[in-house]
Every structure is written in structure tokens, then in C-alpha cells.
Amino acid sequence: MYPGTHAVSTPDKPAVIMGGTGETLSFRDLEEGSARLANHLHAAGLRRGDVVALVADNVARVYEVYWAAQRSGLYVTAVNHHLSAPEAAYIVRDCGAKALLVSAGVAGLAAAVEDHVDVPVRLAFGGAIPGASSYTDYDEALAGVSADPPADQPRGADMLYSSGTTGRPKGIKPTLPDRQIDEPGDTYQALFGPMYGFDTETVYLSPAPLYHAAPLRFTATVQALGGTVVVMERFDPEQALALIERHRVTHSQWVPTMFVRMLKLPAEVRARYDVSSLRVAIHAAAPCPVEVKQAMIDWWGPVLHEYYAATEANGITFIDSAQWQERPGSVGRAGLGTIRICGDDGTVLGPGEIGTVYFERDARPFEYHNDPGRTEAAQHPGHESWTTTGDLGYVDADGFLFLTDRKAFMIISGGVNIYPQEVEDALALHPKVLDVAVIGVPDEEMGEAVKAVVQTPDTVSDGPELERELIDFVRGRIAHYKAPASVDFTDFLPRTPTGKLVKRELRDRYV
Template sequence: MYPGTFAASTPDKPAVIRASTGEHLTYRQLEDNSLRLANYLDSLGLHRGDGIAVVTQNDLHLFEVYWAALRSGLYITAINHHLTAAETNYILGDCNAQVLFAGASVAEAVADSGELPALNRLGRRIVWGGEIDGFESFDEVLASVSDTPRADEPRGTDMLYSSGTTGRPKGIRAPLPDGQVDEVKDGYTQIFEPMYGFGSDTVYLSPAPLYHAAPLRFCGMTTSLGGTVVFLDHFEPETALAAIEKYHATHSQWVPTMFIRMLKLPADVRSRYDVSSIKIAVHAAAPCPAEVKYKMIEWWGPVIFEYYAATEAAGATFIGPAEALEHPGSVGKALMGVAHVCGEDGSDLPAGEVGVIYFERDEMPFAYHNDPEKTRSAQHPAHPNWATTGDMGYLDDDGFLFLTDRKAFMIISGGVNIYPQEAENILIGHPAVYDVGVIGVPDEDLGEVVKACVQLDPAFAPSPELADELIAFTTDRIAAYKAPRSVDFVSDLPRTPTGKLVKGELRKQYWP
């Protein structure tokens, strides 16, 4: 199913609402505009399997572009608008995007830096909400093409990127679905529609950035089933509660940091809003402290559900509120794939022992685009159909999974994955830096935040001003959320005789 199904039956029903303004797209508008855009992409000569990209803040037009791609057999890549132009252009080149759609408010992220290839072959750029040099007007493009129905509408899918341990993002390119857009359900819909009761009466509140995999896919599922998406421009705790009450949201998805911030609101503010419409509040992206989950269940009732997965869709575990109270801290049991926890030699570990998490599937479920070596490294050495994203954890005697480290020493700040290597590669280029290690340190609000431990060149002396300079040096070159929030100056860093930084020893100085 897809929005066009409901354009016929409920044409005036809101498909998507922007909570901050009340602006919305009806199912008729979403159908008509996505159809026009699909015809436009077809007129450019795009074929099944080609790709387009979109960079924007949360915006109604994103849904029109998304469904234009999905009804054209195309890959759509939603790119983090906080990235620098060079980072954006790398992804555009790697995914072979033929057309770029962007909001004018993210002009800096889509500027052609000249350092990396931007768009391929066609190189068409289209902007809404203002002007960007070299971009065509979205409104003019939309007005220039017909809304003639298409006889062939093969279903497309997304091709999203997650950061790589070496600093380069890696694209996850799944096979295209086989069938027409109105015939094929994507993987999210197949799993979550029956599990969480999504349907035409769903009002799904999305408080997160829509370039992330889960928010984009949950919103796509909701509109494919005839429900209504309500999205926030950005998360603010009281604004989110107000939106639940105003729109009578039935379903929503969060990261634990959002729970924490809502729980920190004064009691009289929390009690001001009626959240009784919520039937399912899903959380993912980072482990949720057991106490936080308990308090949310106490506040919202037994509606808090968790799943553990990744953009790669290697496998997934799920846990409901009752099981979460019985197994505090667990991310649940595997329902997509069979979970294995393996030691360094690849053998299965007994319950309670920490190792690398693999999911056994009938076949390898994903491949990293243009990176066969990375794909091979995600496969179990003896079982090529077992896949991992590098997360570590353990299983208890009942088969419930618990996470310990995420992707070695990857930093998870407010539900966002950050790889320290990127900042390290930047900082080592500063003349004052002799050696550097970037780690996550505890933070009550975000779970952890980025810190740089810097050994200075003897010609330089530690100072607050130099720390600020190093932070600015990093944010000038990579997205600010990846840069350190603080700098500690150290006399030396723990390294092995071969030069490998022992981050476990470094982290011990900051973590209990």
C-alpha cells in the first residue's frame, strides 16, 4: 500500500502535519505532488535502481520527494543536514545521486566545496523555501510537469548512511523490492504494522530528525497505511508533550535522552498535558537506563516498547513493558534473526559472557556500498550468513540480550552514534597536538558526550584558550556534534608498543 490508495478513499485527511505551524499535506496533495515529481524524475531519464538524495530540516516536502522515489523504483538517500559540504558531497558521490533536493535553510551543507564530486551524470539540484545558487525552484519544477498517472510504478527503497569507524560514512544498499508500489510492503511495515498496531487510525508523532533511518521509515510506514504523521521541527520536551495532547497521538518513537529530558520537567508541567492517547511509545537508538524506563512506564503506563536494531537490518530484538520490568536493562529477545554472542575465536559464548553480537539469517542481509572489505568484516568468520555491526553484549539464561559496548568505543550521545576517529584525524593536524585520543565521557543528560584527551607538543602550554581553539579547529572541519565538547590536556596517552591507543585504559579515568 502507499498514499495513493488513501487519496481515493480519504483525500482530505491529513497525511502529514508540521506541529509548529499546523501546515499539512492531505493524502490528495501527497499523491498529486509525489506523482508530479515522479513524472519529473522519469522525464530526466532516471531508471529503476538510480538514486536521488535529499538534504533538509524536517519539512513537508521531504514526504513528497520520498514517495516520488518509492513509486519510481529509485533509491532515496536522506542526508544529515548538520554535515559539512565536503561530508555531504562525499555521500552524494558515493551513492551516485542523480538529483539533489534541498531546503534553502541548509544551504551550507549542500554547497559545492570543490573538494569532492557532487552529483553524478545529471547533476540536477532543486531547492524549496528560498534560493541557493545553482539550484532550480521546487515550485517551478512541480508546476512544470503533469500529474498523468503512471502505468508502471516499481517500488523503490531508501539507501541510508551510517558513520564508519575510519570516519567515512558507509552506505547500506539493500536489493530493491520486487513489485509495484501498491503491492509491496517494506520490511518495517511487515514487522511493525502487526507488532505495534499501525493502521489508518494511527497518529504517529515523530520528534526526531527525519534523515535518521527509524523516523524516516516509521513515517513512511504510517503514510503507506493511511495514518497521520505529526512531526516536530526539533525535539523540546514540553513541545512534545503538547503535541501528544493536541493531536491525540497514538504512536511515537523516542531515544532515551528524550525520555530523560521529559522526566526532568517540573512535576506540574508534566501533569499539565494529557498523554493518555499514546498506545505505543517505541524507543531505540541507544540503551535506556532501567530506572528511566521504569519512570516512563510509571508516568505513561505500560506503553513503552523497545527494539534494538541498526540501519543495516542485520537482526533485531524486541521487548515490551512487562518484560522490561522483569529483565531490567535488557533490549529483549531476537525476533528477526537468531542472536549469537561470540568470543574472539568466533565460538558461541555461554549466557552471561560478553562478546560480539551476531544475528543469524538465511542469507547475509546487507552489504556496504562500495566497500566489500567492510561487508566481509561484518560477517562471522565461519558463518557468512551471520552478521554483526560490531556491538557487544551478552545473553541471559532466558535468551534476553543486554548491550555493553556499542561498536567498540563508539560514542552514543543523545541517541546519535559518533565515531571518535574523525575528530582524532582532524586534531592531529593541529600544530599544538602531539597525540590525541577522543572518547565518550558520562553525561547525565545525553548519556555521554565527546571529550578529547590531548598530549601537547612541548612548544605549547595548556590553557583554556587553547582548548577552545582545538574545539573550533574541529568544528570548522566536521559537523559540530562530532567534535569534542571539552579538552583535557594529559602528559601522555596509553599506547601499546606497536602504537595502538588503548582506549579502554583512557576511558577508565572517566567512567565508574
């Protein structure tokens, strides 16, 4: 299915509600708007396999652009609007965009990118882009365009870029499906619809940026299945709770840093809001500390569902609250692909042995755009259809996967492997820790030493006493050799808006 199906049966039902403004886009609006844009892009010469780049904040019109591409056989590349102009321009150029659509909400970035890209079709919505002359007003351009569905509607796809936490962003290009938009076969609908119970009664809260893979794909899946999506312009912990109560939200998706922010609200604030409508609270994108997840289950009940996946969509694992409480820390069993844990030489390892996490599929499900070297590096040395995104972990005897860290972040101190995630998890809920990252820094004797970099709340004074307190806190929870040898304090840790630590930037300060 796709939203046009529901534009016929429930045309006035909201497909999108903006959490802050209350702006609503009905299924009729979404169908007609996406059809107009699809017809406009076709008239401008875009054909199956071409790319539409989108630079926008969280606004309802994002979905018109998304579904116009999906019903035209086009790729849509949503660009992180927090990037610098050179970084954003690199993505627009690298993806080979034939059309660039921008939102007035990110006018500064849109204007700065203008002179660095060569894109024939440029549209701006939500207002003018001061200082830029090449963008045509979206509403004016589409004013006389037919809202009738195109005669041919081949299914498109997204081509998104990795967050670049370990290097330059990589374009992840799937093969276009060989079917029409209204024909069955969508993996997300078939997999996640039954898994989480998405249907026409779903009210789904999305608190994260829509340029990221999970928010974009999951909200689109909910719309395709006839549910309503409530989109937060930006995450705020108390507003999120208020929106759950106001819209009787049934489903939602989060990253662990959002859980931490909500858990650190005063108890009386948390108790103020009714969250009993929640049937499923999904979380993913980053490892969730055991104590954080247990605290959320204690608060919201056994509605938490975790999955492990990547923008590459090379494999997925699933775990619900009951399974997780039997195996705290696991991210579940495979729901797409077969998990293979392999050593550095490619040898398949047994239960409990830590190695690189690969997913085996019938064929390689993606390639990195314009980067055959990275595509090859993501493959198992002996099996082209086994691919990895660089995570380390192990499986237990029942096939449940436990992640230890990313291979690029592992610390080797005195010849012993130390996984920063374990130390970060130990510190995450300390009352004097707002945010934390753990890295390895050069050490003459040990090769690398463990360093914690901590952001404290404004009300907390840092210094040597707090450093000692935090080190002792970790030593009381995990093996002493894993504890930080030192703690630095900072006003800011580099995270993407989706909650991932950009450790590359942090390590550059020390290494």
C-alpha cells in the first residue's frame, strides 16, 4: 500500500500532525501534493533512477517530496541540515541530484549551498531563501500542475548517507524495486507492520530528524498502512510526554539519549502525563544502557521493543521487553538475514566469542555510491553476500546478539581489548553525568589508556573530586582495568541529532 490508498477511503484523516504548530496534512493533501510534484519532476525531465535531494527541517511537506519520489521511480536523498555548507554540498554533488528541494526553515544552509552545486531543478518551500536567486517558489511552480496520479508510477527508494561518525558520509544505494507504487512487496511494510502492529489505528510519535533513515522510513511505513504520524519539530523531553497524552499516541520510536533526558525530568513532571495509550515504544540507533532500559520498562511497562539495524538495511534483529529481561543487554535475534560472527581472518566464531557482526543475505543488499572500495570492505572476505557495518558483538547459544562496540572505537590497553560502550553504560545514569563518551588516548606504557569525557548538568561543579567519584563509581560496577584512568569535563559532546556520538571528532582532540 501507499498513502494514495487511504486518500480514497479516508481522505480527511491526518497523515501528518506537526507536534509544535498543530499543522495537519490529510491523506488527500498528501496524495494530491505528491502527485503534483511527481508530475512536475517528470515534466522537468527526471526519469527512473534519478535523484532528488532534500534539505529541510522537520516540516510536513517533507512527505510530499518523499512520496513524489517514491511514486516516480526516483531516489530521494534527505540531507542532514546540521551539516556545514561544504558537507551538504558534497552530498548533493555526490548523489548526482537532478532536483534540489529546500525548506525556508534551513534558508541559511540552502543559500550557502547554492553556488556549490549544479542541479537543474531547484525548488524552495515554506518561504523565500534570502540571498539565493536560483530557487523557484514551490507553490508557484506547482500551481498549474495536475494532481492526477501519473500513468506510470514505478516504485522509488531512498538513497541516504551514513552519519559520518567514523569518517566521511557514505551514500547507501539500494537496487530500485521492479514494481509499481501500488503493488505489494515493500520490505518495511511486510516486516515492521506485523511486528509492531502498524495499521489504520496507529498514532505514531516521531521525535527525531526526518533526514535520518529510521524516522523517515518508519513514518512513511505508518502512512502507507493508513496510520497518523505526529512529528516533533525537535525533541524536548517534556513536550514528548505531552504529545503522547494529547494525541493518545500508540506507537513511538526513540534513541537512548532521549530516554535518559526523560528519566532525568523531575518525578513530579514525569507523573504529570498519561502515557498509558502507548502499546509499542521502539528504540534503536545506539546502544541502550541496561539500567536506562530497565528504568523505562519500570515507568512505561513492557512496551519497549528494540531492533538493531543500519541505514544499509543489510540485516535486522528484534527483541521485546520480556525477551530482553531474560537476557539484559541483548539486541535480539535475526529477523532479516542470518547473523555471522567472524574473526579478523573471516573465520566464523562460536557462541560467546566476540567478533565482527555480519549478516548473511541471498545477495548483497546495497552498495556505497561512488565508492567500490568501501563496498568491498563491508563484505566478508569469502562471501560477497555477507556484509557488516563495523560493529562488534557475540551471539549466545540461542542466537541472541549482544553488541560490544564498533570495531573502530575498541581500546587496546596493555594488550587487552576494552569496549568503550561498557564504560559509557556504567556512567550513563550517574546523577552528575549529563552525557559521556569514552575513548582511548595514547599512553607510553599501556599503548592506550581509557579516558572518559563527561558533560555535567549546569548545577554540578566538576573538578578532581568529581573525577575520583566517577572513576570509583565505574570500578564498583565493572572490572577495575576497564575503568577510566582519567576523566575530562566538557560543555559539549559531539553527537548527531539522532543521538550517535561522533567519536571521530572527539578523538581528534586527543590523538
